[in-house]
Amino acid sequence: MTILWRAAPCLVPLGLVFAVQDRFALSVLAFAAAQALFVAGWDLVGGASGQPTLGHALPLGAGAYFATFVAGWNLAPLPTAVAGGALAGGLAGALQGRLGARLSRLSLAVVTLATAEAAREVSSVFRFVWPGGLVVGGDSGIPMVVYPADEASAARLAAAVLVVGVAALLWIGGSSLGLAMRTVRADDRLAAASGIDVVRVRVLAFVIAGAVAGLAGGLAAAMTGRASPAMLSLEPSLFAFAVASIAGPGTIVGPAAAAYTMTAALQWLDVPGTIRLTLDAALLIAGAFGPSAAAHLRHVRHVSTPVPASSAR
Amino acid sequence: MTPSQTIPPARDASLLRVEGVVKEFEGTVALDCVTLHLASGESLGISGSNGSGKSTLVNVISGFVRPDRGRVWLGDREITRWPPHRVVRAGIARTFQLPRVGDRFTVEENLRAATLHRRLGGAQRRQIVSQILEMVNLAPLREREARTLSLGEIRRVELGRALATGGRVLLVDEPFASLTLEDAPEVLSVLRRLRREGRTMLIVAHSAALFQALCDRVTVVEGGRIVRDD
Numbered sequence: 423m424t425i426l427w428r429a430a431p432c433l434v435p436l437g438l439v440f441a442v443q444d445r446f447a448l449s450v451l452a453f454a455a456a457q458a459l460f461v462a463g464w465d466l467v468g469g470a471s472g473q474p475t476l477g478h479a480l481p482l483g484a485g486a487y488f489a490t491f492v493a494g495w496n497l498a499p500l501p502t503a504v505a506g507g508a509l510a511g512g513l514a515g516a517l518q519g520r521l522g523a524r525l526s527r528l529s530l531a532v533v534t535l536a537t538a539e540a541a542r543e544v545s546s547v548f549r550f551v552w553p554g555g556l557v558v559g560g561d562s563g564i565p566m567v568v569y570p571a572d573e574a575s576a577a578r579l580a581a582a583v584l585v586v587g588v589a590a591l592l593w594i595g596g597s598s599l600g601l602a603m604r605t606v607r608a609d610d611r612l613a614a615a616s617g618i619d620v621v622r623v624r625v626l627a628f629v630i631a632g633a634v635a636g637l638a639g640g641l642a643a644a645m646t647g648r649a650s651p652a653m654l655s656l657e658p659s660l661f662a663f664a665v666a667s668i669a670g671p672g673t674i675v676g677p678a679a680a681a682y683t684m685t686a687a688l689q690w691l692d693v694p695g696t697i698r699l700t701l702d703a704a705l706l707i708a709g710a711f712g713p714s715a716a717a718h719l720r721h722v723r724h725v726s727t728p729v730p731a732s733s734a735r
Numbered sequence: 736m737t738p739s740q741t742i743p744p745a746r747d748a749s750l751l752r753v754e755g756v757v758k759e760f761e762g763t764v765a766l767d768c769v770t771l772h773l774a775s776g777e778s779l780g781i782s783g784s785n786g787s788g789k790s791t792l793v794n795v796i797s798g799f800v801r802p803d804r805g806r807v808w809l810g811d812r813e814i815t816r817w818p819p820h821r822v823v824r825a826g827i828a829r830t831f832q833l834p835r836v837g838d839r840f841t842v843e844e845n846l847r848a849a850t851l852h853r854r855l856g857g858a859q860r861r862q863i864v865s866q867i868l869e870m871v872n873l874a875p876l877r878e879r880e881a882r883t884l885s886l887g888e889i890r891r892v893e894l895g896r897a898l899a900t901g902g903r904v905l906l907v908d909e910p911f912a913s914l915t916l917e918d919a920p921e922v923l924s925v926l927r928r929l930r931r932e933g934r935t936m937l938i939v940a941h942s943a944a945l946f947q948a949l950c951d952r953v954t955v956v957e958g959g960r961i962v963r964d965d
Contacts, residue, residue, distance in 0.1 A: 598851050605848040608837040611799065615835065617823035617852035617900050 429589040431679050436585055439577040447690075448573035449645075454686040455580035456642045457661075459587045461681035462674050463634030464662035466591050467515075469671035470600060471627035472607030474527055477518055477534030478635055478659045480541050481511035485636025486649035487545065490566040493644075494552055500569040504640040511636015512629050519628025523621040535656065542654035563650025566643055576645045583641060584678070587634055591674045594630060603627055604672070657699055664702040667709030749808075750775040750935055751827070751904050756795055756805030758788075758959075765791040766802070767959040773904065776933040780940060780950035788959040789939045790832050793908045796937075797829045798822035809904070824852055828902030830893040832909040832939075838882035842873050845881055845892050849899035864899060871895040871925050887918020894925055905929065907938045911945065923948065 435455050442448055460482055468474045485507025492503035518537055522530035549559035558564045570576045594600050602623045605613040610620045643649040662677070665684060670676035688698060749772035758766040765788045773779050783789050794800035796807055798819040806815045809825050817825070828849075836845050846864045855863065868874040871891040876884065881892055890910055897905055910926065911919055926949050929936065938949055946953045955963040 601844065601848050602851050604840070605837055608839065609835055611819075611831075612835040612837060613848075614799070614819035615797070615823060615829055615831070615900075616849040616896060617820050618848070619818075619820045619852075 428592050428675055429585065431675055432585045432588045435581040435682060436578075439574070439581045442577075445573045448577040450686050450689040452573065452577040452580040452645050453642065453689055454682045455577070455584040456638045456645065457658075457685040458678045458682035459580075459584045459641070460635050460638035460658065461662045461665050462584075462588050462591050462678040463631040463638065464659070465666045465672065465674050465677040466594065466603075466634070467627045467631035468663060469666050469673070469677065470595055470607065471603035471624060472527070473522065473624060473627060474531050474663060475518065475522070475534040475628075475631075476531045476656070476659050476663065477536070477538035478631070478662055479654045479656070480518060480534070480538040481514040481632035481635035482639040482642075482658055483538070483541060483545065483649070483651075483654035484514035484632075485511040485639030486643035486653050487564065487639075488636070489640035489643045490564040490649040493566050493569075494558075494564065496553070500567065500644065504569065504644045505637065507640020507643070508633040508637040511639060512633035514636065515628040515630070515632015516625060518632070519625035522628070523624045535659070538654050538659060539656070542651045545654060546651040561651060563648045563652075566647050566649065568647040569644040580641055580645065583637065584682075587637065588674060588678050591630075591634065595672075595674055599623070599626065607672070657695065657702070660699065660702045660706075664705035664709060668705055748772075748774050750777075750810060751796070751937070752806075752808040753792070753796060754806045754808070756792070756802045756807065758791055758795060758800060758802050764959045766795065766805075768805070769956070769959070769961055770805075771954055771961065771964070773935060773937055775903075775935055777952075778930050778934070778936045778938065778950045780938050780946035780953040781956060782939075782941065782943070782946065782953055783956035787956045789956050790908055791959075792956065793829060793906045793937070793939060796822075797827055797906055820852070823900050823902065826901070826903035827906065828897035828900040828904070829906035830890070830897050830908055830910065832912060834886070834889045834893050836881040836889055836892050836896070839880060841878050841880055842884070842892055842895075843868070843877040846895050846899040849896045850901070853901055867895045867898050870898065870928065872921060885915075885918055887914050887921050890914065890918070890922050891925055894922070894929075898929075903935060905934055905936045907936060909939055909941075911940060911942070 435451065439448065439451055442451065464478045488510030489503045489507045492498050492506055493500055498506065518534050522533050525533060546561050549557050552558045570579055602618050605616060605618055606620050606623050613620050639653060665681045666677040669680035751773040753769060753771050756766050756769045769792060781789050781792065791800060795802045798817050798821065801816050806813055808814065809827060812825060814822055814825055837848065843864060846867055847860065850860050850863060868877050871894050873888065873891055873895060876888065881889060884892065910922055914922060930949055940946065953965050954961055
């Protein structure tokens with residue numbers, strides 16, 4: 423019941439897509455819902471479990487490319503291809519989780535960023551012969567049949583997936599696994615002394631967040647009709663980090679709502695990429711001095727202090 | 736023969752055995768061939784000056800520090816070099832010299848987090864947490880965030896957390912460090928209760944009076960070696 427109440431703000435996007443008739447506005451809302459889902463996933467790993475990844479674009483891109491490949495080669499129906507993005511995203515998350523499980527927060531951010539950047543480079547170099555003899559790949563990405571075909575259906579599907587995704591993330595956050603994640607975030611030595619397998623919990627957080635990002639990636643690729651290297655760039659990850667830092671890290675709904683609103687506004691105003699990056703940086707700076715993020719960062723700094731050998735003795 | 740080598744490991748009766756453990760930190764010997772044993776239901780006090788190696792011993796037993804040499808046994812299972820969460824799951828719970836609690840968690844959440852690795856139903860989990868809250872005299876504070884508590888109350892949250900893991904052996908590291916005169920009796924009362932219940936405990940502390948009240952025997956550690964075992 424509590425989860426439903428906390429997920430209630432996500433019903434606003436669902437209501438909006440039924441109220442709005444304008445095709446451009448619907449496409450903006452559809453993209454905003456996919457972006458909000460992506461950020462909600464980031465918040466599980468970065469906020470709830472305290473692993474500030476800067477490479478969350480990797481599972482997003484993995485989901486998008488997976489959906490385009492499956493759809494392009496007619497391996498499965500389009501909805502299945504989109505949903506399959508979650509599997510690819512989960513696997514990408516598992517890779518990042520394994521790599522970063524024993525690292526400090528700063529090293530984790532750098533390593534996850536490196537994985538996404540490496541994937542972006544690879545995706546921009548390789549080209550493929552697509553069914554029909556078309557050469558695809560490289561900077562222009564891989565095309566996909568647009569799904570759903572009209573803006574209203576796309577916006578409704580994206581809003582529904584957002585509601586279900588956020589409700590699922592809230593349920594996880596309130597479950598035993600969520601408590602384990604928060605304990606790991608609070609203090610990994612405390613978590614270990616409580617019998618919690620810190621590495622396993624950290625990897626699981628990455629897998630779940632990666633699956634959510636992969637689903638958002640598959641959805642975004644289907645709605646825009648393309649998976650491209652831009653999906654693997656720093657901007658989406660930085661946006662998620664920045665938005666979560668000002669909207670209550672670890673709350674899931676806060677970052678999702680803020681991402682939805684901001685993405686819709688930026689899309690509506692057609693703000694160029696360079697200005698978005700500047701805005702993300704400004705949000706991060708504001709977040710670092712804001713009450714919720716400042717408390718979070720102070721906490722992080724406190725528990726990151728290594729125990730000196732003398733006191734360990 | 737060094738004093739530590741004179742203590743025979745009682746292989747059959749001991750629940751916890753530490754055999755010839757050596758640990759160095761950057762050339763400084765923290766533990767030098769330490770051997771001790773703890774029988775089921777026994778309460779052992781570990782005394783010694785600052786830097787004598789008491790807490791390192793607790794860290795080695797609980798898996799937070801890997802020994803350079805030597806072995807640690809729990810019953811008939813060797814747990815040397817096991818990661819801390821596995822040691823907890825095997826049955827050794829601990830508290831820390833500098834108390835560690837989730838300061839933004841409620842008292843109840845701190846205890847519930849320590850039960851997560853146990854296969855319990857929701858109702859059973861709540862019941863266990865409630866029982867432990869009563870045991871450590873924190874039931875009225877169950878909804879309070881840990882950061883609002885006094886140090887004595889935080890020490891009791893830590894004891895509760897250790898009990899909630901379901902451990903058979905309790906390692907209590909400096910439970911009275913920095914406590915005020917108002918807080919210390921509450922912690923002492925909880926530890927006395929645990930002793931009366933026959934809990935197997937290893938308590939690290941300084942005061943001889945406390946050992947008299949809480950322990951069946953006392954082992955003195957100096958310079959990383961056991962120098963006395965009464």
